Amino acid sequence: MASHWASNKANVFLYHLPEDSVHHSADRAVPLDVQLAFGTPHHPISSQRFGSQGRRLSLALMTYVANFIKTGDPNRGQSGSRRVPGAGLPQWGPVLPSPAPPQHKELGPGLPQQRGLRRAECSFWTELVPLLNGETAELGAESVQATLTPNLSVTLPSGQSQTKKDGYN
Secondary structure, three states: OHHHHHHOOOOOOEEEOOOOHHHHHOOOOOOHHHHHHOOHHHOOOOHHHOOHHHHHHHHHHHHHHHHHHHHOOOOOOOOOOOOOOOOOOOOOOOOOOOOOOOEEEEOOOOOOEEEOOOOOOOHHHHHHHHHHHHHHHHHOHHHHHHHHOOOOOOOOOOOOOHHHHHHHO
C-alpha cells in the first residue's frame, strides 16, 4: 500500500514499533505509538510507567510528527531545513516507488532505518496477487467476466409480464 501511494507522488513514511520493555509499561487501552506521539510518557500521571528510553522515544516521535504535520516531511522543521530540529535525530527516509521493499523507521534505540518490514507476512500481496493478476490478464477480460458472473436465468411468475418486471428494475 505504501509503495502504491509513493508511486502516486504522495509523501509516505513508514515506521515499526517493535516489542520491547516500553510496551510492557504502557497502557494497553491506547496504542503505544499514539501514546508516544501525544507525549503520554511526559504526563505526571503516567510518567512512572515509562523509563528514560520511553520518554526519549516519545520526544523523537513528537518531533517527527510535528514536522510532518507542518511541512509534509518528518525531517524538515518550520525553517524548511532538512536537518531534524531537536536532539540530532536521524533522517527518516521516505518510501520510494521501486520494486525493492520499502524502508521504514524502527521506533527503538537509535531510531535505525530498516527495510523489508513484515516481508514474510506480506508475501501474499507481494507475490501471489501479482501472479494471479498476470494469469487473469492472459485469460482475457471476457473469460474472467464469465467466470466471475455465471449466467443466471430469471424466470417470471406466470401472471407477470416482461413490462412489469422491467418496472421493478
